[in-house]
Structures are given as C-alpha cells and as structure tokens.
Amino acid sequence: MTGLQAPRGTRDILPEEQMYWQTLETQACQILERAAYRQICTPIFEQTALFERGIGEATDIVGKEMYTFSDRGQRSLTLRPEGTAGVVRAYIEHGLHQQGGVQRLWYTGPMFRYERPQSGRYRQFHQLGVEVLGSGDARADVEVIALAFDILKGLGLADLTLMLNSVGDRSDRSDYRQALIDYLTPYRQDLDKDSQERLDRNPLRILDSKDARTQEIAQAAPKLLDFLSPDSQEHFQRVKTYLDQLGIAYTINPCLVRGLDYYTHTAFEFQSRSLGAEATVCGGGRYDHLVTELGGPETPAIGWAMGLERLILLLQQQSSSPTTNLDFYLVSRGETAEQQGLILAQHLRHRGFRVEMDLSGSAFGKQLKRADRSGAPGCLIIGESEAAAATVQLKWLAQGQQTVVSQGELLTLDLRSHLDQAREFATEQSTSDAP
Template identity: 75%
Template structure:
C-alpha cells in the first residue's frame, strides 16, 4: 500500500478547505429556499443512453469524456458528466409533470469527465445547479440568472460579467448552420483539429473554440442572432428587458453557444476575468425539448450549473475567506477539570453553541496558543482551583478581558452568553 495516491484528476478536499464548500452550499441553500426551490438528489451513475440522447453524441462530453462501463448484468452505465439530464430523467420517471404547475429544483454533487486535469478542472468535479421546468416565460430565464448572480454576490465574488446570447429554436439553428458552414469551409485548413471535425458534425461548437486562431476566424462569422425567427427574437428581447428591470447589466456575446446540444433560445455565462480563458464560473440556458427527447411530454425548461472547484479558486485568489464560526474553546488541565470540561462542552452544544474542547492534556500555555488560533470568541479555562470550586474562567480572546463565573450559572444563562459572544463585555449579571 506504500505510495498510494488519489487517482489522477481527483483530489481530497481537506478540512482546511471544506469551510469554503460549506459556505457556498449554505448560502446557495438559503437563497434558493427563499425562491421556493426544492433540492433533488440523483444517482452518481445512469444508463449511458440517457447522456447520449440528452447531451448529444456529437458533443465532446459524450464522444471523448464520459466514464462508461458495463456492469455484471451487461448494462452500459455512465458516471454522470453533468446534472441536468439526471434531473430531467427523475422528473419524467416520478411523474412531476402530472403534479401540474412549475417545478423549481436544485442539486449539488460530484460529476465525472475524462479530461486533462488543470487548475480548477478535475476528472471528478462538483457542480451546484438549478432547473425550472414547465414554463416558456422569459421571466423564468431572468429569475434563474438573477439567483445565480445573488449567490455569487453573497459569496463576495467581485467583477462578475454576465455574457448573454440566444441560440434560437431548432429551426433557427438549422438555417444558421448552413450559413456558418459556408463561411467556415474556406478556412478549414486553418482551423484547429477539433474544429475541423466539428465542421461536419457540430459546426456551432466551433464558435466556442478556445484556439486563438480559430477564435479570430470565428469573429467575422455570420451571427446567429441575425437568423432568429420573430418569436425567438421577441423572447430574447423580453429576457433582456427583464434583466434591465432588475438592474442586471450584461454583454451580448454572439459566439456564446454553450457546449451541450440540448440548449434552445437563451444561453448565458457568468465570467470572472481573473481566470482568463478559464473564466466561466456559472453557465446555463433554456432547453425546451430535452424532456420530450428523453421520453416525457413537451416541457419547456431553463437552468444553470456552477463549477465549485473553479469558484473556490476565485474566492481564494480574491482572498475571500469563509467565516469561521466557533463560539467557545475549552481549556482544562487535571483529571477533575477535564471531566468537568467535557460536561461543560456538551451542555453548551445542547444550547446550540459551537464548542471545541482541547483534548491534548498539554500544558496550559500550549492549549492557550491553540485557543488563540482557533477563531473562537471566548475561551473557557478550568484548572485545579476552578475544578475544586466548580467555576470557570471566561476569557475574551480578542480583548483578553476575563471573568470568573460558576459553571452552573454559565450554562443556565444563554442570553448572557450570547451577549458576551456579541462583544458586549464580560460583565457579570
């Protein structure tokens, strides 16, 4: 077992970093709960056909990146490479459409793609996403965009840019496809190898290429917006108007097509310039035909997904640290003192305070240094004298103010403890 390491493209999320994850999930859960979204949890693996039909066989995800295996029953299964197809499968399987009305769902969890690992991109990665199913309204597009921005702002992420486009209906894209192929064909030999392949199978994806030379060629390509039917153009105009009403600024990017075949009409990304080419922290759009393509009734839908690893990199780069919430750090020395400290810590936890108990048994000096580093607001100290008298020293770690109080009185006056934690001073009641 010597030298065992996590598989390439995966990583351990260590305790020093978990607080970022907890903060993101906590903020998202609160904001989405306020918007009447319900959490859904789907399996880590699905039938391979779900992603082939849902994402599209011409995409890089299905063609190159999926972790697919055959189980002992001869079934082809795939670790989920994204969350939307699984949510839609669950929507159909459990008859959500029969309940009537609009379904607002959100999810978070690991996804899997076989791609080259780099900063913020792993083979096992994590997404947080939302899906609104059952409405054509452009208000739904604006609502999910606004909620995504709310989450990013609540996390303290600055300088976020909303990139917006419409990829139109299927019929719009079919008309545009030929115009794009006609434009790009003379440049075939100058395109990067992936784009040369896409020219036949999925030419719109060329607009999303990260190759600089291909990007330069695509800049002068016909724009899909010019090929939108009146109804598609009106939908896009209404989305823009709703965003303006909400005070949300955006930039229209005609080359924004997203990487999945199921998108229709609105497509968008939130980008953060600190990451240069790796700028997208949240992306999504409308997908009005995915439910029917997977065997359900015609059901319009819109949603987005955030990459958590990339988001955490940005927070760390901007030195946006998660709040450490620890109310008390308990220090004790001696058998009786340590027994009392254990009981005191539990009593305080039952009062819904966050408490860490020093279990080292080391000298007071070393324990107090750990208390200073812990981030706790108050330190509770029990030595031999305090143990005999059943008292406890309460020390404010930020001001060094200190007072002595009986252990019984400490745990029977929650209001007083909360005042002390709020920085009101350690005056005795």
Template identity: 65%
Template sequence: MGAIQALRGTKDILPEEVGYWQLIEDKAREILAKAVYQEIRTPIFEQTDLFERGIGEATDVVGKEMYTFTSRGGDKSITLRPEGTAGVVRSFIENNLYAQGGVQRLWYTGAMFRYERPQAGRQRQFHQIGLELLGSSSPRADVEVIALATDLLQSLGLKSLKLDLNSVGNGEDRQNYREALVHYLIPYKQELDQDSQDRLTRNPLRILDSKDEKTQKIAQNAPKIIEHLGDESKRHFDTVQQLLTDLGIEYQINHCLVRGLDYYTHTAFEIKSDDLGAQATVCGGGRYDGLVAELNGPDTPAVGWAIGMERLVLLLKQLQQAPVHQPDFYLISRGKQAEAQALVLSQKLRSLNFTVELDLSGSAFGKQFKRADRSGAVACLVIGDAEAVNQTVNLKWLASGEQTAVAQTQLLSSAEKLNQKIQQLRSP
C-alpha cells in the same frame, strides 16, 4: 509500496478551504429559497443512454470526456454524471413531478466527472451548483434564472461580471443556420484546428466555441445565428433583452456563444469574470425546451444554469479570506476528575448553542493555554483539581485577561448573558 495518493484530476478540499465552499452553498440556499427553488439530489451515476440521448452523441462530453463502465452484472452501461441537468430531467420524468402541474423550480449541488486535462479551476472530479426551472416557455423564466445567478455571484462579492447572451433558436432555426455555417466554413476546412475539422460534419455549431486562435478568427466572420432566427425565436430573444434591461442587468450579444450541449434552444448565456483569465466562465446555461420530450417525458419547456464551484472558489480567494469558524470557549482541564467534568460541561454548553473546543491532550496547563490563545476563542474555561472538587470553573476572557471563578451550574444558567458578551467582543 509507496504512499497512496489522490488520483490525477481529483483534489482534497482541506479544512482551510472548506469555508469558501460552505459560504457559496449557504448563499445559494438563502437566495434560491427566496425564489422558492427546492433542492433535489440525484445519483452520481446513471445509465449511459441518458447522457447520449440528452447531451448528444456528437458532443465532446459524450464522445471524449465521460467516465463509462459496465455494471458488474454485465447488462448495463453506466456513466458517472458529467453534468447535472440530464439527471434532474430523468428524475422529473421518473417521479412524475410534472403531474403536480405548474412550474417546478429545482436546484442541486454535487460532484460531476469529465475526463480532460486538469488545470486551475478544472478537475476531472469537479463540483457544480445548478438550477432548473421546468414548465414555463416564458422569456420571464429565462430572465428569472439569469437574475438569480447574478444575485448569487454579487452576494459573494464578485463585481467584474459580464453577461454574454445569444439565441440558438429552435430546431428549424438551427438547421437553417447549420447549412449556412457549413457553407461558409468548407473553404476554410484545412485552416481549422483538427477538432473543428472533425466537427464540421458532426456538430458544426461547436466550431464557434473553439479555443484555437486561428479558428476563432475564421469564426468571427461566419454567418450569425441571430440572422437565421424565425419570427417566434426573434420575439422570444427580444423580450429577454428587454426584461434584462428592465432589471438593470447589463449584457452583450456574443454571436459565437452556442454552449457545448445539444439540448439548448433559444436563450444561451454565460456569466464571466475578468479575474480568471482564460478560464473566465463562472456560470453557463440556457433554455432546453426539447430535452424532457427527448427523454420520453411530456413536452415541457425548461431553462437552467450551472456554476462551477472550483472556479468560483478561485475567485473568492482573490477577494477575501476564508470564513473561519472560531470557538466561543476553549475548555482546558487536567486530572482525572477534572477531565471527566470538562467533557460533560463541553456537551452541556454545546447544547446551549455555544461553540466549544475541548482540549483532549492531557498536557500541562501551560501548553493548553498556548493552544487556547491560538484557537481564536473568545474565552477560556479551566477545570483543575480544585475546581473539580468544588464543581466550579475558572472563566478567563482571553482578550483582556480578566478571569473569575464561577459555579458550573451558574455558568450554564447565565447562557444568555454570556452569549451577548461574546457577540459584543466579536464585533469589530
């Protein structure tokens, strides 16, 4: 039998790349904590009905892309989550989070699953960071979440960012617009790509989001949803634009921006980067005031976004080297008693918050010293037969080559001074 390989559309995240992922996650925790968002973790599979009702049966996600299977008992249809919002809303309802009153600010990170053609930055198992603000219909909530996404992306060093903005109005606005859009598109039906022809009766707004060039040209002259907004929706959208201006966040109106899921209302937005070519969208989101009620919860306005981790990592690779976690000490030993002492010493140093790589090879000192040089450690600690007998350790600063013999107890008791010297030597 041949070697077992990862399935198509899945990808190992190897140690040399994990640093980018940790950087993104750490920045997200830092920035969202300042705005008092709390992390929530939901299951990666849910009842299929959650996504059919929440996302919409006429969407591509539900119609073509979900991984759905029957439970082993044969009584339930189960789906691997294709996005994060529906699961968070289900948890919000099931756990009565709304009973706490006020606004709930939640964020999540994890794997999602969609069956589509794998490409750079897009896998069948992919990962997102997202947030959901539930309980406020204020335009300020829309702008808060946009501002936090902008803060996160800029804190990671991204500069060539563009915010696309649109309003998809409320249900009545969309119905009026849907009729106008279909009326405009019907004469062009045979010129539309096949997917758009199918959407003409099921989900015509999604035609505006088509990637087919000919369909895009036709859509450019279509009626604009902004022209079909009621007074309330216009006021909401005008306020969002003014608040973004107040914060100094630049944006452009994209009349073809509708987002791919049925639950969106009012504000829809995407943040794009020029550096990713055709797959330019890094963050997408908007308001979804009807979703909680659609899933049998109380009438609760909400707004949120999701950032694709894989695409963001692609961008970061162009901007910077992966963060490297180098050890403070590389600990070398040879001989039975020395190796036992080295293990104990490494654990004691780690308990004092030092990063220690213990050489477990048992090879000759020369080979261990070469590995110490390659490790990026600031200092090397050496225990041989003589040091083991005397309970000492040889401390060698790798950059200068300076070395001294130190009692192991003294090394541990001078942890504060050692840490200060390590930080000084690490400084550029």
C-alpha cells in the same frame, strides 16, 4: 508509506478549505429557498443512454470525456458528467409534471469528466445547479439569471460579466448550421484539429473554440442572431428587457453557444476576469425539447450550473482565510477537570454553541496557545482548583477579559450577546491594525 495518491484530476478538500464550501452552499441555499426552489438529489451514475440521448452523441462530453463502464449485469453505466439530464430523468420517472405548475429544483454534488486537469478544473468536480421545468416564459429565463447573479454577488465576487445570446429554436439552428458550414468549409485546413472534426458533426461548437486562429476565422462567420425567427427574436427581446428592468447588465456574445446539444433560445454565462482563460463560473440556458427527447411530455425548461471549485478559487483570492465558526475553546487539565470539561462542552453544544475541547492533556500554556490559534472568541479553562469548586474561568481572548463563574451559572448567562460583542471587538481590532 505506500505511495498511494488521489487519482489524477481529483483532489482532497481538507478541513481548512471546507469553510469556503460551507459559506458558498449556505449562501446559495438561502437565496434559492427564498425563491421557492426545492432540492433534488439524483444518482452519481446513470444509464449511459441518458447522456447520449440528452447531451448529444456529437458533443465532446459524450464522445471524449465520459467515465463509462459495464456493471456485473453488463449494463452500460456512466458517472454523471453534468446534472441536468439526471434531474430531467427524475422529473419524468416520478411524474413531477403531473403535480401541476412549475417545478423549481436545485441540486449540488460531484460530476465527472475526463479532461486535462488545470487550475479550477478537475476530473471530479462539483456543481450547484437549478432547473425550472414547465415554463416557456421569458420571466423564467430572467429569474434563474437573477438568482445566479444574487448568489455570485452575495459571495462578494467582483469583475463579473454576464454574457448573453440566443441559439434560437431547432428550425433557426438548422438554417444557420448550413450557412455556417458553407462559410467555414473553405477554411477547414486553417481550423484547429478539434474544429475540423466538428465541422461535419457539430459546427456550432467551433464558435466556442479557444484556438486563436479559429477564433479569428469565426469572427467573420454568419451570426446566429441573424437567423432567428420572429418568435425567437421576441423571446430574446423580452429577456433583455426584463434584465434591463432589474438593472442586470449584460453583453451580447453571438459566439456563445454552450457545449450541449439540448440548448434552445437563451444561452448565458457569468464570467470573471479574475480566473484568466478559464473565466466561466456559471453557465446555462433554455432546453425546451430535452424532456420530450427523454420520453416525457412536452415541457419547456431552463437552468444553469456553477462550478464550485472555480468559485472557491475566487473566494480564496478575496480572503486569506475563512472565518471560523467556533464559539469556545475548552482547556482542562487533571482527571476531574477533564471529566467536568467533557460534560460542560456537551451541555453547551446541546444549547447550540460550537465548542472545541482540547484533548491533548498537555500543559496549560500549550493548550492556551492552541486556543488563541483556534479563532474562537471565548476560552473556557478548568484546572484542579476550578474542578474542586465546580467553577470555570471564562476568558474573552481578543479583549483579554477573564472572569470566574460557576459551571451551572455559565449555562444561564446570555453567552450569545457576549460572543457578538467579542467578535465585533476582534473585527475592530483587525481593522485598526491593518496598514
């Protein structure tokens, strides 16, 4: 043993957990593709200036949480702490705005922030996000919210609450910022340490504090909604009206400001009571000035990101184990039988079936026990007698039915329908056995 371990705040995603990830990503991909969203991939590290300009130097992310380093050319680079800035940089660099129309993009991958590790929160974490660039219409706001709602509901997640707010435009926030500073300044010594530091450089983030005393003080603070211009009020009203028409319930939270400087107008979060204090599973908002700030043309935009580790926690709470995707477990013993098993497994895989081949060479009893534990509906058995006759025993594990067929005939059978029947039978058995 060398004593080497994964760095603090990182974790290995082991094979038995991967099926949760695959379920989540497949579900999200299907929903997003139906809405004409296209996938984009950006580098894991970018120039540090991208995040300083895009996220804001006064934010906790830039000031405290980024993994920044100098490469051999003495260029300052940063592991991406979030996905939006990189997508916007790619949008500008590759002239996607010149293609005309609205760009609907989605991404997934690891992000990095130096935070205190806790349940569902790591220093290397994964996000799935969407960005809609080129539309300032309130329907774009509601479209991305509805897609997040569909993904979360499609995963069977319960106890979800959509928190909604408007942070207005720059002029609205400028007026509100001063009013908030005027209100909070007499309470400076009563605020938590982080909020005292934010009072001068980023007072809106104080509204997001988790400190109980700071929250109590913030409850009586002026509300940003009271400082919205008529245009901002109209945009927010349209968002609420469209959500009502779609039947998506929401709660107005005037303290919801999100942690990034680039947000304008709509800000939102989906929260789950199942996660305790770290309740947010998806958050986002509109950012109509970010493209311009990063050197591109004036482009309204909106997006969101989901923390995948938190979603996986919720999925694991709902189900003790994910469903296996395996179709057949192949058991063989003896040199000729093992050779035929290898060939048969490959033929079945070429036909789209998921086949695991036992490579242990151990006794049939031990191999069959592993077949039972594999979760595969079907087991294929080749011993010396089957090898001599070029046959295979096909056993449906849940039903206990077993037949002998030639290896050539096996490849012509309607195995799909048999697999569906076997899985349906297994589901009925587990339901009837449940207390």
